[in-house]
Amino acid sequence: MKYVDEYRDPHLARRMIADIRRRATRRWTIMEVCGGQTHGLLRHGIEEELADVVETIHGPGCPVCVTHADAIDFACELARTPGCALASFGDMLRVPASRGSLLDARAAGGAVRAAYSPLDAVRLAQRDPNLQVVFFAVGFETTAPATALAVRQAAALGLDNFSMLVAHVRVQPAMEAVLASPGNRVQAFLAAGHVCAVMGCESYASLAERYRAPIVVTGFEPLDLLAGMAACVRQLEAGEAHVENRYARSVRPAGNPAARRLLEETFEACDRPWRGMGVVAAGGLRLRDEYRRFDAEFRFRRPASAVALPAVDANDCLAGEVLAGRLKPTACPHFGSACTPETPRGAPMVSSEGACAAYFRYRRPAAAVAGEEVAR
Amino acid sequence: MNDGSWKIACPATSSLPGNVLTLAEGEGGRMTRRLLDETILPRLGRPGCCKLGDSAILPRVQGELAFTTDSFVVSPLFFPGGDIGTLAVYGTANDLAVAGARPKWIGVALIVEEGLQRDVLEAVLDSLARAAQRAGVSVMAGDTKVVPAGACDKLFVCTSGIGEVLPPAPPGPTALLPGDELFVSGPIGQHGTAVFAARESLDVKPVPQSDCGPLWPAVAALREAGVAVRAMRDATRGGVSAVAHEWADACQATLHLDEACLPVLPETRALCELLGLDPLHIACEGAMLVAVEPGQAERALAAWRDVCPRAAIVGRVISRGAAPVVIRRALGNDQPLDEPWGAPFPRIC
Numbered sequence: 001m002k003y004v005d006e007y008r009d010p011h012l013a014r015r016m017i018a019d020i021r022r023r024a025t026r027r028w029t030i031m032e033v034c035g036g037q038t039h040g041l042l043r044h045g046i047e048e049e050l051a052d053v054v055e056t057i058h059g060p061g062c063p064v065c066v067t068h069a070d071a072i073d074f075a076c077e078l079a080r081t082p083g084c085a086l087a088s089f090g091d092m093l094r095v096p097a098s099r100g101s102l103l104d105a106r107a108a109g110g111a112v113r114a115a116y117s118p119l120d121a122v123r124l125a126q127r128d129p130n131l132q133v134v135f136f137a138v139g140f141e142t143t144a145p146a147t148a149l150a151v152r153q154a155a156a157l158g159l160d161n162f163s164m165l166v167a168h169v170r171v172q173p174a175m176e177a178v179l180a181s182p183g184n185r186v187q188a189f190l191a192a193g194h195v196c197a198v199m200g201c202e203s204y205a206s207l208a209e210r211y212r213a214p215i216v217v218t219g220f221e222p223l224d225l226l227a228g229m230a231a232c233v234r235q236l237e238a239g240e241a242h243v244e245n246r247y248a249r250s251v252r253p254a255g256n257p258a259a260r261r262l263l264e265e266t267f268e269a270c271d272r273p274w275r276g277m278g279v280v281a282a283g284g285l286r287l288r289d290e291y292r293r294f295d296a297e298f299r300f301r302r303p304a305s306a307v308a309l310p311a312v313d314a315n316d317c318l319a320g321e322v323l324a325g326r327l328k329p330t331a332c333p334h335f336g337s338a339c340t341p342e343t344p345r346g347a348p349m350v351s352s353e354g355a356c357a358a359y360f361r362y363r364r365p366a367a368a369v370a371g372e373e374v375a376r
Numbered sequence: 377m378n379d380g381s382w383k384i385a386c387p388a389t390s391s392l393p394g395n396v397l398t399l400a401e402g403e404g405g406r407m408t409r410r411l412l413d414e415t416i417l418p419r420l421g422r423p424g425c426c427k428l429g430d431s432a433i434l435p436r437v438q439g440e441l442a443f444t445t446d447s448f449v450v451s452p453l454f455f456p457g458g459d460i461g462t463l464a465v466y467g468t469a470n471d472l473a474v475a476g477a478r479p480k481w482i483g484v485a486l487i488v489e490e491g492l493q494r495d496v497l498e499a500v501l502d503s504l505a506r507a508a509q510r511a512g513v514s515v516m517a518g519d520t521k522v523v524p525a526g527a528c529d530k531l532f533v534c535t536s537g538i539g540e541v542l543p544p545a546p547p548g549p550t551a552l553l554p555g556d557e558l559f560v561s562g563p564i565g566q567h568g569t570a571v572f573a574a575r576e577s578l579d580v581k582p583v584p585q586s587d588c589g590p591l592w593p594a595v596a597a598l599r600e601a602g603v604a605v606r607a608m609r610d611a612t613r614g615g616v617s618a619v620a621h622e623w624a625d626a627c628q629a630t631l632h633l634d635e636a637c638l639p640v641l642p643e644t645r646a647l648c649e650l651l652g653l654d655p656l657h658i659a660c661e662g663a664m665l666v667a668v669e670p671g672q673a674e675r676a677l678a679a680w681r682d683v684c685p686r687a688a689i690v691g692r693v694i695s696r697g698a699a700p701v702v703i704r705r706a707l708g709n710d711q712p713l714d715e716p717w718g719a720p721f722p723r724i725c
Contacts, residue, residue: 001645008706036652045709116576222707352652362711 003249007221008044016226017049020233024053028236029185030229031178031325033171034192035062035353036220042362044222046229054229057185057325058358060174061192063139063167064091064351065323066274071167072097075136078165078300079110086165087121088136090114095347102136118150118164125154125162134296137164142194144168144285145259148266151287151294163296168285169272171195172203177280178324179211186325188232190218190225193247198263200255204243212241219247266291275347276320317346322355329359336360397492402522411520415494419501420484420508420515432516434481440541442477444468447534453500455574457566457586460533461504463661466588467612468537469511473592474608474664476546476599477539482508483517487532490525500531511590513537546605549626549667556606556693557673558631561594561684562587562663563639564616565655569647584643589662594683598666601679606667610660614716616690617656617701619665621715624700633691633713634704656703657716667693 032038038058041047047056060066072095079086079102086102093102093114106112111131115121121135137147147164154162171192178186191204196217204215214235218228227246235241245251254260263285272284287295317334321327329335329348339345341360348354400407448464458466469479484504488497508515566587573584591610598605609619616638620631633656640648640655648655668676673689680687694702699712 001642001649004649010707013707043711044705044707045711046707048709361714 004221007219007223009223013044013222013226016223016230017046020050020226020230021053023230023233023237025237027053027055028187028233029055029057030188030190030232031057031059031186032190032218032225032228033059033061033175034190034194034220035065035351035355035358036194037061037190037192037218037225038355039353039358039362040220040222040225042358044225046222046225048363050229054233058322058328058355059178059189059325060274060277060323061140061171062323062348062351062353062355063143063169064089064095065319065347065354066169066174066277067092067095067138067167067347068273068275069097070273071136071165072102073099074297075134075165076100076102076105076110078134078296079105079112080108081132081300083130084132084134085111085113085124086134086136087113087115087118087124089116089138091352092136092138094344094350096344096350118147119153122150122153122157122159122162125159126157129161132161132163134300135162135164137166137168139168140171140192140195141168141198141263141285142192144267145198145256145262148262151266151291152262154294155291163294163299164287165296166267166284166286167272168267169274169280170269170283170285171199172207173269173280173283174274174277175204175215176207176211177277177283179207179213181324183326186213188214188236189216190228190232191215191243193217193219193224193250196245196247196251196255198256198259200253200260201243201245201251202253208241208243214241215243217243217245217247217251219250274323276317276323278320319346319348319356322348329356330363332356395494397488397490397494397497397522399490399522399524402488402520408520415498416501416518416520419498419505420518432481432483434516434538437480437540439543442472442475442539442541443536444471444475444539445534445536446471447532449529449532450571451529452571452575453496453530455571455586456583457570458588458661459500459503460531461500461502462507462588464533464535465504465507465511465513466590466661468535469513469539470591470610470662470664472537472539473590473595474610475539475541476544476595476608477541478596479511479513479537479539479590479592481516482513482535482537483519484515485519485534486521487528487534488520488522489528489530490522492530497531500533504533511592542599546607549607549609549623551606552623552627552629552667552693553606554629554693554695555670556667557670557689558620558633558665558667558691558693559673559676559687559689560611560616560639560663560665561591561680562660562686563641563644564611564660564663565640565644565648565658566663567612567661568615568658569644573647578647580643580647582643584641584647587660587662591662591664594664594680597679597683598676601675603672603676603679604669605672605676606669608664608666610662610664612659612661615655615657615659616663616665617654617713617716620656620701620713623665623667627693628696629693630695630697630700630702631691632694632702632704632710635706636704637688637690639686639688654714656713665690 125133267285269282344350348356570584570586701713703713
């Protein structure tokens with residue numbers, strides 16, 4: 001399969017792993033930003049193979065994981081409101097908040113629909129003018145352009161029964177928050193390839209320079225991840241700190257100008273609480289004034305809550321520590337016992353991009369996996 | 377959506393146009409008899425059969441009987457490669473086949489939502505009849521209920537099936553031993569992806585097709601070739617992974633699969649890559665996992681040259697390690713394979 005198989009070549013992967021080992025004169029600490037990259041590193045055993053020369057710290061790049069419980073609670077409330085239907089990406093449905101998940105709300109009679117695109121939610125509103133359709137707009141800058149398109153479409157159609165619960169988050173402020181946090185150990189980043197496909201990577205230059213941290217735009221296949229790691233190690237060994245694009249087949253330095261324009265015209269940056277991390281300055285997106293009527297928090301008169309929210313979950317989930325890279329999932333006391341994909345205590349265990357879910361799927365148990373050696 | 381309102385369900389003849397099914401047709405009496413005579417029996421009844429009793433009397437068989445029951449709630453009703461009618465027949469027949477029983481008789485109970493287009497029901501029944509003929513089964517009993525609008529989603533089909541066990545029946549997964557070989561009868565993950573793509577109107581080319589089809593010919597071919605089968609199972613909900621986990625639990629060994637050996641069609645793979653899903657977790661409706669004694673797999677594949685040309689050896693049973701099911705990934709690393717714990721795609725069967 002084109003663009004997939006050639007980036008999973010096991011022979012090339014072995015050569016790249018050997019090359020990274022040769023270059024490294026000490027152990028470096030690299031954060032991969034995106035949850036999809038975390039899964040790739042674990043699924044293909046790359047983290048384990050390079051463990052003695054690279055410590056990977058898993059970043060908060062799982063938008064489902066960082067969506068604050070408060071937003072999910074409000075989404076559940078909307079789902080249970082007569083005359084309303086809440087449309088959401090499937091991954092969001094199982095995330096537990098303070099009063100259960102969206103799936104729990106549906107089981108209790110709430111109107112919750114899985115949507116694969118925000119445009120599906122617009123179509124739903126068009127088909128049923130008597131239903132107030134709310135789309136739960138979650139995601140980084142990767143998904144925000146589609147949300148922007150949905151709002152514009154709703155406006156053009158003159159729909160008065162469509163709105164969005166906007167929970168979009170911005171990656172770069174979170175990366176800066178990590179670098180600026182006291183006791184930060186991250187020395188370089190594998191930047192999120194898909195976010196950069198939209199936003200480009202030029203804006204990372206000042207971050208790399210100010211914090212003396214190489215930032216390498218990286219994809220998701222094994223060879224992409226290894227190329228990103230190799231570039232980070234090369235720069236770190238040479239004392240360099242600049243932005244490199246190792247995902248050139250998808251990312252241009254300026255990103256996607258049309259998508260960026262759409263974002264700039266529809267959204268503006270705002271402070272946003274990230275689940276488990278506290279408020280990230282300029283870490284979110286909200287609708288601009290001219291689209292405020294499509295904002296579900298405005299339409300359904302929800303009181304503003306952003307700043308006062310607790311940073312940690314009430315149920316002692318340590319997601320915040322995991323998302324900030326301070327705790328490996330396997331070091332969490334609940335991991336694999338009270339907290340499993342079936343009975344998740346927090347979002348990183350239930351989201352397909354969550355670090356805890358990745359460890360549960362690919363690193364359990366830590367001991368030898370097979371009962372005997374199976375010849376390769 | 378539950379808005380707390382309630383409606384009276386009145387089974388009297390309605391003023392709806394005759395091209396939809398009404399509650400009255402499910403209440404017994406003249407309307408039901410008319411439905412049977414005009415719509416159902418001409419399609420499912422056997423030639424020369426004019427006796428409609430409460431039970432079908434079946435002829436004796438020599439050996440043991442296998443019995444199964446199943447229900448089908450797939451949405452949408454029609455999808456590339458099949459429909460709820462074909463699923464109902466093959467799903468039931470295949471449960472019998474993998475137990476080593478030749479499928480012979482099925483019963484079909486329909487739960488119809490009031491307002492379903494009559495020609496939709498007719499198309500499903502036509503398809504069911506064709507599938508029954510292809511699978512070599514006779515529809516011996518049936519029932520029809522019509523429920524108020526909203527009480528079910530268009531059409532649900534419940535079945536039961538009886539087959540004749542042709543010895544030797546495979547002993548089952550408790551008999552699996554380290555060294556046993558594992559193979560599949562064809563590409564995996566087709567059915568789930570086909571139904572999902574149809575439901576979400578995803579524009580994938582080529583269009584994913586369900587693999588819905590009878591497994592008895594494949595089972596019969598193994599039997600004729602004298603292949604020593606330990607266990608067979610059609611990989612429906614939860615896919616090959618669900619079967620592997622069940623077997624590992626039963627035999628307390630580890631099943632070791634090789635990702636590079638799994639037969640997966642390009643369109644299945646494309647959709648899985650797009651959605652971040654594993655074909656091993658996705659339902660098949662015409663593919664089975666088979667475990668045989670060491671050294672028998674090649675013989676089985678030779679016997680299947682015409683019946684299952686895309687069959688492939690996918691792994692083996694090894695002594696129990698820390699994980700019940702292990703998969704060798706692209707870079708050659710072994711990892712535990714998840715047991716699917718929830719449907720990636722709801723209502724695909």
